[in-house]
Amino acid sequence: MTESRAVDEAQAAGSDQARADRAWLAQRARAAGLAPTLTVVAGTAAGWGVIPQAGLLAWLVHAVTVEGSGLAEVGGLLGLLFLVVLFRSGAVAVQEWSAAETAYRVHRHARERIYDRLLGLGPAGLGGRATGALATALLEQVAALGPFAARYRPQMVLTVIVPVAILITVLMLDWLAALLLLFAAPLIPAFMAIVGMGAEAVSRSQHEALARLGGYFLDRLQGLDLLRHLGRAENEATTLAAVGEDYRRRTMAVLRVAFLSSAVLEFFSSVAIAMVAVYIGMGLLGFVTFGPAPELTLFTGLFVLLLAPEFFQPLRQLAQHYHDRAAALGAAAELRPLDQTPSPMPAGGTKVPPPQPPHLVLERVSLRGDGEQPILAGIDLDIAPGEAILLTGPSGSGKTSLLEVLAGFRDVDAGVLRINGDPLSELDLDAWQQRLAWLAQTPYLFPGRIIDNLAPNGSMPPDAAASALDRAGATAFVQQRPEQLETRLGERGQGLSGGEGQRLALARALLRGAPLMLVDEPTASLDPETAEQVSQALQAEHQRGATVIIASHAGDLFPWVQRTIRLRHGRLVGAPDD
Incomplete structure (x- = not known):
């Protein structure tokens, strides 16, 4: 009984998720504006245009073969x-153009939306996500949304509008032929729906495997040096081949379902067209004498026979695009949770903080983690403008999380952070983060020139770059390279050692000249001499008047700080409730 209830709950949850995926997908498709409507209008014109085309062609054959008309008599028909x-050719061209425009708009809107969501998650929200999976989401999975909006959705409308017009025309010519078409028409979407249930499941599985493959491959590629050092490169290559083979099998499963759906449609449509052809042939030969068969002429028979394949053509095209729907739903299952993930950052307000060093006050600030132990618990802290503070404590004590709260990367679960007396929730979050310089424990360096990493937003005076590099202790290793500031770095600063990358990121932070500096383990990868240079650079920022807050295990490197705050299990050591 318990297992049955669990199965029912799992099925209900899966059904709710599928419904939410379809609603999310429909919202993304609406970003195309009127372009899909133009696709439907042009497709309708092209579909309806087959009726006069078939009628003129049938009348032309009838006039030449039955009435013996010459070229002069049929010139007008030609x-x-x-x-x-x-x-019809012009209508098809417009339909193709508007479909391409629809796909472009949907891709652009979805990528901008997902990208903005990733930015909104901030460093704290993205910390546990694989870079490869995020890249796959922005590229491969977003690309699956366009065909759904550009081809499948308009074709759903055309599958109703065009066959109905053809069926009415055939009904006026021969009601028995129309009955044969009407009998076969419902069988095709019914079997397509049955096949489509499997297509959606295997496509969802394929997108999940693609996300895992992208993340797995990128992570191993970035750690290739370590894998070679540990002698695990060959083993990981074997594992990667197995993961790729699994993705190949899943892709072939999707293709098998797609081919099956097309085969089902072709079978039933071919049988229906054959039945109409047999009826018309037998009627023209006089072997069928009931119903409208005795009244059949070459014109009406050929007219109906030409329209029969066109009656099923929209259904054929729908079958071709049905895989687009399955692929889009599979992508939506991966993208929707990412799009709807709440940001850990506070919402923020509209008030712009002043450019002076801030007065920071934390009042009973608490931050919950995934486990039972809170990350921060009841933190009360008053930081004066221009003060230099060292945060110490064992790993996992909450030092980095406290810096993230101060930077606005994470919202508190209880308590309040006040900046110059105003709660952070009332401040413009972007403006607040422009007032601070952040140096993470593992800073990110962009692929490109060293100068581009120092000033990602544009150019800077050469003197400013030289000064920042000198203060960060980075001048020597930059000048040792032939191209110096023009030296190109690889992904994540490839071409620099860990310590060199740390110093380059520090120089970038120093260039901001921000009134607040938040620094996380700035000397973790440095030799004693360079660590001393970094400490002196941070001291110079403090002497300039900036508020400097450093999280570090190496407290002896920063004797110039005015106050040392110790954390343990998310609490201030020495607090009343510690």
Whole structure:
């Protein structure tokens, strides 16, 4: 009984998730504006245009073979037929253009939305996510949304509008032929729906495997040096091959379902067209004498026979695009949770903080973690403008989390952070973060020139760059390179040692000249001489008037700080409730 209830709950949860994925996908498709409507209008014009085209062609054959008309008599018909073909070609061209525009708009909107969401998550929100999976989401999975909006959704409308018009035309010509078409039409979407249930599941599984493969490959590529050092490169290559083979099998499963759906549609449509052809042939030969068969002529028979394949053509195209729907739903299952992940950063307000060093006050600030132990618990702290503070404590005591709260990267679960007397929730968060310089424990360096990493937002005076590099102790290793500031770095600062990358990131922070500096383990990868240079650079920032807050295990490197605050288990050591 318990297992049955668990299965029912799992099925209900899966159904709710699928419903939410479809709603999210429909919202992304609406970003295309009127372009899908133009696709439907042009597709309708092209679909309806087949009716006069088939009628003119049937009448032309009838006039030449039955009535014996010459070229002079059928010249007008040929001209009209040419105009109809030209009209349909133009409608198809407009349909293709508007479909491409729809896909472009959906891709652009979705990528901008997901990218903005990633920015909104901040360093704290992105800390546990694989870079490869995020890159796959922005590139591969977003690319699956465009065909759904550009081809599948408009084709759903065309699958109703065009066959109905053709069916009405056939009904006026021969009601028995129309009955044969009407009998076969419902079977195709019914079997497509059955096949589509499997297509959605295997496509969702494929996108999950693609995200895992992207993250796995990028992580191993970034750690290739370590894998070679440990002698694990060959083993990881074997594992990567197995992961790739698993993705290949999943892709082939998707293709098998896609081919199956097309085969089902082709089978039923071919049988229906064959039945109509047999009826018309037997009727023209006089072997069928009931219903409207005795009234069949070459014109009406050929007209109906030409329209029969066109009746199923929108359904064929829908089957071709049905895989786009399954792929989009699989992508939505990965993208929707990412898009709807709440940001750990505070919402912020509209008040702009002043440019002077801030007065920071934490009142009973608490921050919950994933486990039972809180990250921060009841922190009361008053930091005066221009004060230099050292945060110490064992690993996991909450030093980095406290810096993230001060930077606005994480919102507190209880208590309040006040900046110059105003709660952080009332301040413009972007403006607040522009007032501070942040140096993470593992700073990120962009692929590109050293000068680009110093000033990602634009150019800077050469004197300022030289001064920042000198204060950070980075001048020597930059000048040792032939191209100096023009030296190009690889992904995550490849080409620099860990200590060199740390000093380059410190120089970037110093260039900001911010009134508040938040620094996390700035000397962790440095030799004693360079660590002393870094300490002196931070002391110079403090002497300039900036508030400097440093989290470090090496407290003896910063004797110039005015106050040392010790943390343990998320609490201030020496606090009343410690």
